[in-house]
Amino acid sequence: MEEKIYVHVADDHKIVIDGIIAVINTDNDIEINGYSLTGKQDTDWFDNKDNKADVLILDITMPVLDGIEVLKYFNKNKIDQKVIILSSYDDIKIVQEMLTLGCKGYITKNNAGEHIVEAIKAVANGDQYFSDDVQKTLLKSFSGQKVPKGMLPNKFLIETLTERELEVLKLITKQLNTPEIAKTLNVSISTVETHRKNLLKKIKVKNSVGLAMYAVKNKIV
């Protein structure tokens, strides 16, 4: 271990960043070379070609640009950045979405302290790393299913929502009804009803309340 591992941290809560720094400083192989408080700050940081990090610790819930968008940004711009998601949630859908988007590790804030150092080392070394609770969540979702080839399925188990559907979903959570949404998006009521129908099918919920709860759970709002 002669080479240092450089780590960038993105989390909207400064206190969390302070915690990560405090934990990481106990290890001599790893060094923090900056942090970001929003997803936008983060992508801006990586936009600068002088800035490089072996591993990015990334929170999902952030203002301006959330973790999902940051990963999408990396994919879109063909940036091969190793990312460890640090999240409060080990919801299977979120974990799988993150994996699909190419993150190399996923640890929850609950037991981040103990494992964050080994997670960083594993991912920097080209391996994957998932904290115990996340592993359990993943295994649970696999039980009864055919085991994927490599280690994890490179496919959404949830159907992905289109941009338009996401827009409609967001407006639903704002308590707009179908006519109001139609007016806002400048489309016909029929169109909005179609989107709503497709949302109900994809997300597998009964009604708009289910859609709203899904949106909250998945940090869409």
Add this chain to the structure above:
Amino acid sequence: MEEKIYVHVADDHKIVIDGIIAVINTDNDIEINGYSLTGKQDTDWFDNKDNKADVLILDITMPVLDGIEVLKYFNKNKIDQKVIILSSYDDIKIVQEMLTLGCKGYITKNNAGEHIVEAIKAVANGDQYFSDDVQKTLLKSFSGQKVPKGMLPNKFLIETLTERELEVLKLITKQLNTPEIAKTLNVSISTVETHRKNLLKKIKVKNSVGLAMYAVKNKIV
């Protein structure tokens, strides 16, 4: 400043606790004398008469017993504990509920790092402390209203929900419709519709989605 200030921390995310400890350790007047990862752990800790803290840093979102329940526990058992809420949210309703329940300070995780030390010292000294964003939120809610006597109103600005209304609200968030709720509660559809109507009025939202969002925001579900 000859006397040390002893602080207890309750947050379900160990990494947040690590962060707080890291920040507080920079100050010689304050000392952490323990932490809890759930509300239950926290009340258990204070149940032991050997355990005392000048200030409790309390997260709202915790499993087993959340911050609200912890404050209620203190009130019920006539424990005069100084509490600073450390929350991700500066929603006016939550802030006011916490104040009503007797917390002495409220800071958000966004700018906790810079202000947590002064918050602790202020509260330990018998003062109140609110971070800038929380102050703004409070002021905004007061504008246009008569200014309260002391500094803050000792009354809910939201109408309280009855037990039955809470039950209905919870079932709504579970995506049950009115007939299903009626069956579940063994009352007529008319009754459930009345409850729903009263909920919409009290909470001042347009539809069931609004009710669900309110329930989430206020940790009812």
Add this chain to the structure above:
DNA sequence: AGGTTTCTCCCTGTTTACAGGGAGACGTAA
């Protein structure tokens, strides 16, 4: 004893949501 709250139930309506189907226009990837 009178007032208040809560829970219960009913009435009359209008509006919206939900269910299921089809179908054309466009762009993109195989």
Add this chain to the structure above:
DNA sequence: TTACGTCTCCCTGTAAACAGGGAGAAACCT
């Protein structure tokens, strides 16, 4: 070119939500 996905719009219905009102029974506080 074909096939697929996305977005758009329409049709026919039924079920549910929303809006506004009244009203009785029981429990509680003063």
